Amino acid sequence: MESLGGTGPRSRVRRNPSAARYDEATIHAIFDEARFCHVGFVRDGGPVVIPTIHDRQGDTLYFHGSRSASMLHAMTSPAGACVTATLFDGMVLARSVFMHTMNYRSAVAFGHPEEVTDAGEKLAVLGHFTEHVLPGRTTEARAPNERELGLTTVVRMRIEEASAKVDDGPPEDEPEDMDLPVWAGIVPASLTWGEPIADSTGAVGALSLPLPPSVLRLLGRSLP
Amino acid sequence: MESLGGTGPRSRVRRNPSAARYDEATIHAIFDEARFCHVGFVRDGGPVVIPTIHDRQGDTLYFHGSRSASMLHAMTSPAGACVTATLFDGMVLARSVFMHTMNYRSAVAFGHPEEVTDAGEKLAVLGHFTEHVLPGRTTEARAPNERELGLTTVVRMRIEEASAKVDDGPPEDEPEDMDLPVWAGIVPASLTWGEPIADSTGAVGALSLPLPPSVLRLLGRSLP
Numbered sequence: 001m002e003s004l005g006g007t008g009p010r011s012r013v014r015r016n017p018s019a020a021r022y023d024e025a026t027i028h029a030i031f032d033e034a035r036f037c038h039v040g041f042v043r044d045g046g047p048v049v050i051p052t053i054h055d056r057q058g059d060t061l062y063f064h065g066s067r068s069a070s071m072l073h074a075m076t077s078p079a080g081a082c083v084t085a086t087l088f089d090g091m092v093l094a095r096s097v098f099m100h101t102m103n104y105r106s107a108v109a110f111g112h113p114e115e116v117t118d119a120g121e122k123l124a125v126l127g128h129f130t131e132h133v134l135p136g137r138t139t140e141a142r143a144p145n146e147r148e149l150g151l152t153t154v155v156r157m158r159i160e161e162a163s164a165k166v167d168d169g170p171p172e173d174e175p176e177d178m179d180l181p182v183w184a185g186i187v188p189a190s191l192t193w194g195e196p197i198a199d200s201t202g203a204v205g206a207l208s209l210p211l212p213p214s215v216l217r218l219l220g221r222s223l224p
Numbered sequence: 225m226e227s228l229g230g231t232g233p234r235s236r237v238r239r240n241p242s243a244a245r246y247d248e249a250t251i252h253a254i255f256d257e258a259r260f261c262h263v264g265f266v267r268d269g270g271p272v273v274i275p276t277i278h279d280r281q282g283d284t285l286y287f288h289g290s291r292s293a294s295m296l297h298a299m300t301s302p303a304g305a306c307v308t309a310t311l312f313d314g315m316v317l318a319r320s321v322f323m324h325t326m327n328y329r330s331a332v333a334f335g336h337p338e339e340v341t342d343a344g345e346k347l348a349v350l351g352h353f354t355e356h357v358l359p360g361r362t363t364e365a366r367a368p369n370e371r372e373l374g375l376t377t378v379v380r381m382r383i384e385e386a387s388a389k390v391d392d393g394p395p396e397d398e399p400e401d402m403d404l405p406v407w408a409g410i411v412p413a414s415l416t417w418g419e420p421i422a423d424s425t426g427a428v429g430a431l432s433l434p435l436p437p438s439v440l441r442l443l444g445r446s447l448p
Contacts, residue, residue, distance in 0.1 A: 010270065035315075035413075036326065038308060040264040040273035046234065047271050049264035049308040051330050084262055084273040088415065091259075093439070096366040097354050098376075102260065106275050130321050141406050142320040152322075170423050178425070182365050183433045187442065188418035189259075191312065198409040199394050201402070209407045215317070218411065 010082075010110045011161035021164040024059075030107035030164055031056045034085035035133060035191070039063065039071065042079040054083065055125070055132040061109060062116075062125050063155045072115075072153045080112040081157060090188040094171035095180045101171075103186065107164045113157040122154045136214035193219055234306075234334045235385035245388040248283075254331035254388055255280045258309035259357060259415070263287065263295065266303040278307065279349070279356040285333060286340075286349050287379045296339075296377045304336040305381060314412040318395035319404045325395075327410065331388045335381040346378045360438035417443055 011022075021027070031037070037054045040047055050071050055062045061083055065072050075081040089103040116122050123144070130138045144152070171184045196215055198207045213223050235246075245251070255261070261278045264271055274295050279286045285307055289296050299305040313327040340346050347368070354362045368376070395408045420439055437447050 010267070010272070035312060036310070036328070038262040038264075038273050038310070040262075040271035040306075042266055042269070042271050043234070045266070046304050046334070047264035047266050047306045048234070049262050049273050049306045049332065051308065051310040051328065053326065080270050082264075082271045082273045084275065086260070086262070086275040088259060090418070091358060093358070093361065094365065096368070096372075097350070097362060098366075098368045098372040100354065100357070100361070100365070102277065102357075104260070104275065108273065110270070126321070130324065133324070133326075134315060134317070137317065137324070138321060141318065141324070142322075142401060142404060144320070144322045148320075148322040170421075170425070177366055180366060181433065183422065183436045183439070185420055185422040187420045187439060189415055190418060191413055192416035194314070194412035194414060196409055196411045197394075198407065201394070209405065212317075212407045215407070215411060 011108065011163040019165050019167050021166055022162075026166065027107045027109070027162045027164045028056060030087060030105050031061065031085050031109075032132070033087055037083050037085040039075055040082040040084070041071070041075040041077065043074050048074065053129065053133060054085070055129045057125075057128060059159045061111070061157045061159060062129065063113070063157070064126060064129060064152055067151055067153045069153060072155050075113045076115060076155060078112075080110060083109045083111075083157065088189055089168065090186050092169070092171050092186055093184055095173045095177040095182040095184045099171060099173050101167065103167050103169070105164065105166050105168075107162060109157070109159045109162040111157040111160045113155045116154040116156050119149065122149060122152070125154050125156075126152065134214050134218060136212075136217060140212045140214055235332065235387040243389045243391050245390055246386075250390065251331045251333070251386050251388045252280060254311060254329050255285065255309050255333075256356070257311055261307050261309040263299055264306040264308070265295070265299040265301065267298050272298065277353065277357060278309070279353045281352060283383045285335070285381045285383060286353065287337070287381070288350060288353060288376055291375055291377050293377060296379050299337045300339060300379060302336070304334060307333045307335075307381065312413055313392065314410050316393070316395050316410055317408055319397045319401040319406040319408045323395060323397050325391065327391050327393070329388065329390045329392075331386060333381070333383045333386040335384045337379045337381040340378040340380050343373065346373060346376070349378050349380075350376065358438050358442065360441060364436045364438055
């Protein structure tokens with residue numbers, strides 16, 4: 001089992017350690033499946049948690065936003081950042097209220113973000129972003145121009161420590177509760193895509209265009 | 225428009241202020257719809273972000289967990305906590321890569337959590353928790369006993385400051401991009417419940433019991 005930059009006191013899973021995972025493959029897969037994450041940083045001595053889009057390349061997480069985004073500046077402070085991605089997989093209904101729980105996969109990564117200033121690296125990172133959110137979309141939409149690149153701040157965070165937690169089991173009831181006439185089991189949950197809504201504005205309305213390959217693939221439909 | 229304990233520097237939305245909401249109804253509705261949240265706190269000077277289940281009553285958020293849960297202890301430190309709930313509503317595909325974004329609703333609340341020690345209040349709070357996650361479930365499953373209450377720590381956080389962000393619009397492209405032959409629009413996303421999986425263990429297997437009313441209601445099915 002590989003560990004991600006070593007497991008330190010920040011990344012050790014303290015509760016329910018049997019659900020803990022420290023291998024790169026599990027941690028990376030959670031960040032890759034998650035469409036967004038939550039970034040934690042310290043401002044004026046207190047914690048702040050903001051949802052944002054991320055991308056992962058190797059052991060580095062990337063973030064982007066407007067040049068004036070205060071989050072991107074705050075997360076590069078010396079206190080570092082904590083980035084958490086959570087995938088909610090369902091409710092676990094036990095025979096007793098006490099044993100009810102959730103099935104979920106979460107990854108928690110710690111590091112010290114820094115701004116990416118090289119224009120070539122920025123452009124590459126922004127391409128990865130789009131491909132993470134919707135594979136294939138970079139070749140469909142207009143690429144960023146110099147002005148847009150200049151308006152965008154990109155931040156990278158090498159993962160110094162990380163851990164994951166994977167809860168995927170059935171309900172675990174007390175032995176004395178097993179014969180109670182109470183339904184127990186799992187109600188699975190997943191993120192589902194709905195029917196796309198074409199933008200109705202513009203002279204050449206998107207309404208008249210077929211769904212692009214990126215969206216067809218996302219929805220599991222066959223390409224023309 | 226009511227504000228939630230006033231808007232201070234911590235809760236002011238800095239990016240895309242037109243999407244900002246500071247009214248109680250919007251903030252409360254996001255926390256109520258979210259099945260889980262992310263709690264941020266400061267440990268050893270650095271930020272930590274952990275997913276957890278919450279419940280809201282009035283202007284107070286509640287959290288619970290094992291008596292030994294380090295998160296519950298850490299979040300009651302003087303630095304306070306930041307609690308963020310995010311509902312992902314879809315991808316917004318624009319004609320240019322630069323204008324791609326997400327539709328989401330998020331609520332960010334700040335406060336100073338403290339432990340609930342009164343046994344009656346704890347019991348009431350735990351009942352609310354179950355009803356938040358799955359309305360009706362408290363009357364179906366075995367209620368907590370004294371031992372289980374003793375093993376559970378409950379923490380309350382009065383919301384001192386909060387804000388919400390609601391991004392729900394169509395793509396906004398540059399005027400010069402509006403005639404590009406690029407599909408633009410929204411791909412909606414939502415959390416969907418799957419077919420329940422009954423627990424196959426136990427002498428009187430849950431397999432032989434019908435789905436309970438709480439689950440039937442969750443799935444939008446008619447009660448027997």
